[in-house]
Amino acid sequence: MRTKALLVIMFFLSACISQKRIGRLSDDTGVYFKKNKQHNWGISIKKDDHIVALNEHPITIEIAENEEIKQLVAGYDSFSEDNHMVVAKGKITYKKVLFDVKDQWRLDSSGFLIVNRSITVRGDLEGGFMSGVQLTPNKSVTRDSVLLFAPGMIYGTTSNLPEWAIGGTKGKDFIRIREDRLGAPLLGVYFQDGNSIAVLNSKPDGRTTKEDSRNPENTLLIDNKFHFGAVGVDFNEKKPSVGYWYPGSEGEISYRGGGKRAVWTKRYHPIQNGFEQHYEVSFSFGHDNRFDQYYSRTWRWAWSVLNPKVNYHDIDLVKRSIMHVLNDNVENHGKLTGIRNFISPVNDAKGEPYSIFGFTGKAIETANYMLQYALDKNNPMSETYRKKGEAIIESFMALKLDPPVGEGINLLTGEPVVAIGRDRIKRVYLRSFGDDLKALLKAVKRERKLGIEHPEWLNWTRTFADWLLPQQTASGGFPRSWKPATGEVIDHSPQSSYNAIPFLVLLTELTGDNRYLEAAKRAGDFCWNTTHSKGLFIGGTIDNPNVLDKEAGTLSLEAYLSLFHHTSERKWLDRAIVAGNFAETWMYVWDIPMPADENDKELYWEKGVSNIGLQLISVGHSGADEYMAFDANEYADLYLTTKDEHYYQVAMILLHNTKAMLALPGREYGLKGPGWQQEHWSMAPGRGMANIRGWLPWVATSQLNGIFELEDLNEDLYQKMIQK
Numbered sequence: 001m002r003t004k005a006l007l008v009i010m011f012f013l014s015a016c017i018s019q020k021r022i023g024r025l026s027d028d029t030g031v032y033f034k035k036n037k038q039h040n041w042g043i044s045i046k047k048d049d050h051i052v053a054l055n056e057h058p059i060t061i062e063i064a065e066n067e068e069i070k071q072l073v074a075g076y077d078s079f080s081e082d083n084h085m086v087v088a089k090g091k092i093t094y095k096k097v098l099f100d101v102k103d104q105w106r107l108d109s110s111g112f113l114i115v116n117r118s119i120t121v122r123g124d125l126e127g128g129f130m131s132g133v134q135l136t137p138n139k140s141v142t143r144d145s146v147l148l149f150a151p152g153m154i155y156g157t158t159s160n161l162p163e164w165a166i167g168g169t170k171g172k173d174f175i176r177i178r179e180d181r182l183g184a185p186l187l188g189v190y191f192q193d194g195n196s197i198a199v200l201n202s203k204p205d206g207r208t209t210k211e212d213s214r215n216p217e218n219t220l221l222i223d224n225k226f227h228f229g230a231v232g233v234d235f236n237e238k239k240p241s242v243g244y245w246y247p248g249s250e251g252e253i254s255y256r257g258g259g260k261r262a263v264w265t266k267r268y269h270p271i272q273n274g275f276e277q278h279y280e281v282s283f284s285f286g287h288d289n290r291f292d293q294y295y296s297r298t299w300r301w302a303w304s305v306l307n308p309k310v311n312y313h314d315i316d317l318v319k320r321s322i323m324h325v326l327n328d329n330v331e332n333h334g335k336l337t338g339i340r341n342f343i344s345p346v347n348d349a350k351g352e353p354y355s356i357f358g359f360t361g362k363a364i365e366t367a368n369y370m371l372q373y374a375l376d377k378n379n380p381m382s383e384t385y386r387k388k389g390e391a392i393i394e395s396f397m398a399l400k401l402d403p404p405v406g407e408g409i410n411l412l413t414g415e416p417v418v419a420i421g422r423d424r425i426k427r428v429y430l431r432s433f434g435d436d437l438k439a440l441l442k443a444v445k446r447e448r449k450l451g452i453e454h455p456e457w458l459n460w461t462r463t464f465a466d467w468l469l470p471q472q473t474a475s476g477g478f479p480r481s482w483k484p485a486t487g488e489v490i491d492h493s494p495q496s497s498y499n500a501i502p503f504l505v506l507l508t509e510l511t512g513d514n515r516y517l518e519a520a521k522r523a524g525d526f527c528w529n530t531t532h533s534k535g536l537f538i539g540g541t542i543d544n545p546n547v548l549d550k551e552a553g554t555l556s557l558e559a560y561l562s563l564f565h566h567t568s569e570r571k572w573l574d575r576a577i578v579a580g581n582f583a584e585t586w587m588y589v590w591d592i593p594m595p596a597d598e599n600d601k602e603l604y605w606e607k608g609v610s611n612i613g614l615q616l617i618s619v620g621h622s623g624a625d626e627y628m629a630f631d632a633n634e635y636a637d638l639y640l641t642t643k644d645e646h647y648y649q650v651a652m653i654l655l656h657n658t659k660a661m662l663a664l665p666g667r668e669y670g671l672k673g674p675g676w677q678q679e680h681w682s683m684a685p686g687r688g689m690a691n692i693r694g695w696l697p698w699v700a701t702s703q704l705n706g707i708f709e710l711e712d713l714n715e716d717l718y719q720k721m722i723q724k
Contacts, residue, residue, distance in 0.1 A: 019044075020079070022086045023107040025285055031105070031113060033079055033088070040075035041088065043105070045113075045135070045285065052285065053135045053197060055241075059090050059101050060134065062249075064220060064268050065127035070094070076103070097123035097271055099131075112282050112301070114202065119277040128222035128268025133281045134234075134243030137189065137197055143172040143235050147190040149198070149295040150175075150231070151183040151302075151585040152550070152616030156291065160538055160548050164253065165620040171252035176232030178248040180206055181255075181622045181684040183588045183615070184302035187231040189242055190294045194287045198298045199231055199242050202282040202305045206592040212267065213595050213687040217256055220266040225596075228267075229279060244281045255622055255684070292535025296581040300646060308589040308612045310652050313659040315722040319707050321664055321675035322700045323373045326366055327381070330388045331355075333411050337391035338363050341408070341419070345663075345676040345695040354417045356408035357396070358435030359542050361419060362697040363408060365439035367392035369704045372446065393440065397460050402467035403487030407432045418484060420543050427481040427490045429542045430468075434499030434555075437461045441506040448510070458510060465507055468500065469519050476526030480539065480546075493546050495531060496539035497523040501559035505566050517566065524563050528575050532556060537582050541618060549618035553583030554631045561637055573641060580638055584650050586615045587628065592683045605661060605681050605688035606669055613657025614683065622684040623691075626677070627698070629658035632706030633713050636721070640714060655706060655721055662703070675700070 019034040029047040034054075036042045042056035057073035072092050079088040085106035092099045104116040119131055144157040154167035154175075161168040167175050179185035179201055188198030207227035211218070230248035234241045251264035269275060284301055288294040330339050331353075338355025355363045370389030374382045399405055399416060406416025407428050418426050440461055444454050467487070472478055477494025501520045508517035531538055540551030560576035563569070594607045605611065614624045635651035638644065661678070663671040671677070679694045711718045 022081075022105060025107065025111045025113060029285065031107065033076070033086070036075050038075060040077055040090065041079060042075050043135075047285075051138045052195065053137045055135050058088070058103065058133065059092060059099075060132040061092050061094070061099055062130045062132070062245075062268075063094055063127060063271075064129070064222070064266060065125065069266075074101075095125060097121065097125050099129070101131075103133075108282075110301075112284050114280065114282045116280045117277070121271055121273060121275040123271070124273050125271040127271055129271050130245055130247060130249055130266075130268050131277060132243055132245040134241040135197065135199075135283060136237075136239050136241045137191070138239065139191060140238045141191065141235075141240060145192065146240075147291045147294075148175070148233065149186075149188040149190065149291075149298060149585075150177055151186055151295075151299060153177060153182060153619060154187075155295070155536055155548050155582075155619075156534070160536065160546065160619070162547060162620040166250075166253045166255070168253065168620075173236040174232070174234050174252045176230045176234075176245060176248075176250050178228060178230050178250045178684060179204060180208075180228055180248075180592050180687065181616075182231070183586055184299070184306060184590060185229065185231055186298065186302045187233060187242065188284075188295065188298050189233055189240070190288070190291050194289055194294075196284075196286050196288065196294050196298070197242050198284040198301070199244055200282045200284070200302050200305060201229055201231065201244055201279065203280040204229075204306070204590050206590070208595055208687065210595045210597045210599075213598070213685050214689075218265070219263060220268070222268045222270055224270055224272075224275060226267050226269065244279070246277060246279050290535065292578050292581060295535065295585065299581070299585045303589055303646070303649075306590045308649075308653060308657075309610070311610045311612065311657045311660055312724040313656050313662075313664075315655065315707060317664060318659050318662065318703065319373075321662070322703055323369070323379075323385075323675075325673075325675035326370065326697070326700055327385060327388065330366070330370070330392065331411055332388075332391065335395070336409060336411050336414055337388065337395045338409060338411050339366050339392070339697050340411070341696060343695050344693065345671045345678050346693050347672075353411040354408055355392075355395075355411055356417070356419050356432070358407070358432035359419055359429070360696040360698050361408055361432075362436065362439075362701045363392055364396060364436035365701040365705070366697050368439040368443045369701060369708060371443050372708055375450075389443075393443075393457060397456070400485075401433070401460065401464035403482060403485065404428045404433065404464065405485045407484075416484060425490065426484050428484050429481045430478055430496060431499045431540070431542050431555075433464055434501075434503050437464060438503040438506060441503065441510060444510055445506065461503075462507065462511070465504060465516055469515065472519055472522065473526075476522035476524075477530075478523065481542075491545065493539065494526065495546055496552070496555075498527050498552075498556045498559040502562040505562040509566065520559075520563060521567075524559060524572065524575070527556065527559075532575060532578060535578060535582060537579060544618050544620070547619050550583050550586035550615055551617075551627060553579050553586070554628060554634070557583055557631065557634050561634060564641075577638065577642065580635060580647070580650075583628065583631070584635070586617075587650075587653065588612055588614045588616075588624070588683065589653075592687070594688045598688065601670075603688040604678060604690050604693060605683075609660050610657065611660065611683055613653045613660065614681070617680070622682055623680050624683060625680040625699075626658040626661075627702050628654050630702035630705045632658075633709035636710055636717060637713060640717065651710075652721060655710065658703065658706075677703075 036056040044054035076088040185201035205227035226247035229246040342351030367389040374386040480491040504516040504520035537552035556579040564572035632654040639647035
């Protein structure tokens with residue numbers, strides 16, 4: 001009787017008051033339950049007694065029945081306090097079905113707002129349902145009047161997004177993203193006044209079915225095995241709502257069947273008596289002076305909540321296995337030596353006999369690591385490795401670089417070739433030369449320390465630099481691409497000028513000629529003053545021009561660090577930090593399981609293998625790879641320089657987790673043998689698959705760069721990091 005009387009009193013009190021504070025996010029920001037016009041309870045966030053976000057109807061249910069979609073909303077009927085949380089209850093009735101909702105709201109120790117939701121279905125109905133938790137910032141904004149952050153997907157406005165990309169101009173009213181497309185199941189909105197809101201699935205699951213994964217053309221599926229959600233923001237009203245929907249319907253744009261279309265892919269749970277939904281959503285509110293500060297802080301929040309684990313590997317075994325693959329695939333054809341730009345890791349298929357500079361081909365970067373591994377005291381084939389490395393370099397030195405006649409050679413004929421565009425417009429890219437001439441200069445520097453001079457290698461690289469420097473604009477930028485042999489500029493876009501910086505810094509270091517350093521500094525200032533100061537990094541991949549991508553961030557990180565270490569000027573370190581903060585947001589920091597009903601033999605990503613550390617590649621699609629294995633040393637460098645432990649955690653993930661699907665003795669994953677790895681995968685539909693099972697030399701050299709250069713950076717740190 002006492003319990004019943006207490007409940008009656010609590011209900012009476014809740015009916016008499018118009019609002020109830022449940023806690024503070026900060027000294028000036030509080031969270032309240034507030035009566036709505038229907039006389040039940042909504043939630044609001046107040047700062048300095050002004051509402052900054054609210055939802056008068058926190059319960060949202062979407063019904064799919066007989067090809068009709070219905071939206072239902074409701075407030076809470078009651079709430080009670082229990083052990084530092086507020087338990088709010090409500091219900092939605094549709095026909096003969098009751099959706100019984102219990103939300104547990106609480107504030108964590110850092111001031112983030114968390115809701116743990118449970119829904120129980122009472123009754124049966126043909127069709128499906130989805131539920132959601134949203135908050136509406138108390139601001140009237142449009143898509144391009146705010147800056148969005150969805151890690152690996154959206155940074156800022158629609159600028160530098162393909163129009164058909166999720167978040168692009170073809171789908172601006174609704175942006176809902178399946179969480180398996182995102183490095184963290186996170187989306188945030190940054191307003192012009194510096195205030196912000198972000199939503200995170202703080203306990204992601206991600207399970208799905210083969211039907212959902214393999215059949216993205218199915219626009220509506222209902223299944224109780226869907227455990228993935230979607231984060232998003234709806235701009236169809238004057239005041240957009242930010243939130244989480246479960247399961248993960250996606251729209252207005254969804255990537256389907258290799259294409260991008262303005263169509264929803266709806267995912268629902270069945271309306272069955274006794275069926276339950278359970279999920280947890282966290283909201284963050286803050287203020288930052290710059291967009292890059294906002295997304296970096298928000299990303300680190302997600303990192304701390306998700307707590308990605310290191311997947312340890314035997315790094316010495318990794319190194320040996322990859323070097324053996326390179327050694328076995330270097331081809332010699334008389335006076336020409338190189339490694340093909342494409343080789344199958346599962347059979348004997350090979351691409352055209354083209355060996356390519358930089359980007360995907362990494363022929364001279366391969367030679368650099370052949371030479372470095374030749375110095376390993378435990379390498380019984382040192383002489384073979386050295387001869388092959390030198391032979392690759394000698395073969396490429398037949399290419400004229402002022403102007404460049406190509407980006408590589410036909411190993412059978414010696415004719416110059418280019419990396420892409422052979423069937424369209426032939427062009428050579430700044431990225432290609434920046435990558436591999438930099439690698440050659442690293443070899444020159446290492447050999448010089450051993451007392452071995454290579455003036456012919458050094459002079460050859462200078463011919464490119466001396467041709468390039470006069471093309472630097474007054475503002476400091478370099479062209480993106482040229483016609484082979486003529487040097488006629490094809491693409492004047494200067495956003496990728498960072499590609500030249502490490503190469504030019506190394507040239508000054510090795511020659512003493514400050515012209516190269518001054519050009520590198522001007523390029524660094526240009527990149528910073530145009531896009532990097534806004535936290536945006538553009539144009540890294542040569543086959544996807546002038547869009548946001550992670551390689552733009554990593555290459556800029558390397559460039560700014562090279563300037564910092566050569567000049568000791570603090571501004572270059574500050575810029576490197578911004579680049580590194582951007583690049584790490586492309587990493588997956590939560591585990592996404594393969595569909596349980598998948599055929600193990602058909603999957604390219606093995607069941608049970610952690611995908612933490614895999615990185616998305618570029619906006620406009622959901623492909624992912626392990627390219628950032630290249631940068632383990634750079635994040636270790638940031639750690640040593642700044643003493644920020646977070647960078648050590650990033651470096652550990654990039655050193656170890658990026659080997660997750662590398663074939664090693666005893667776990668070859670259906671590949672040809674230890675040291676092989678395919679180029680890319682998807683964690684979104686089709687999960688665990690790829691367009692093609694290919695290996696390109698960059699797959700190997702990116703892994704090796706992070707290992708060898710970490711070892712060179714700090715031997716003691718390297719030994720610490722490779723130990724489990």
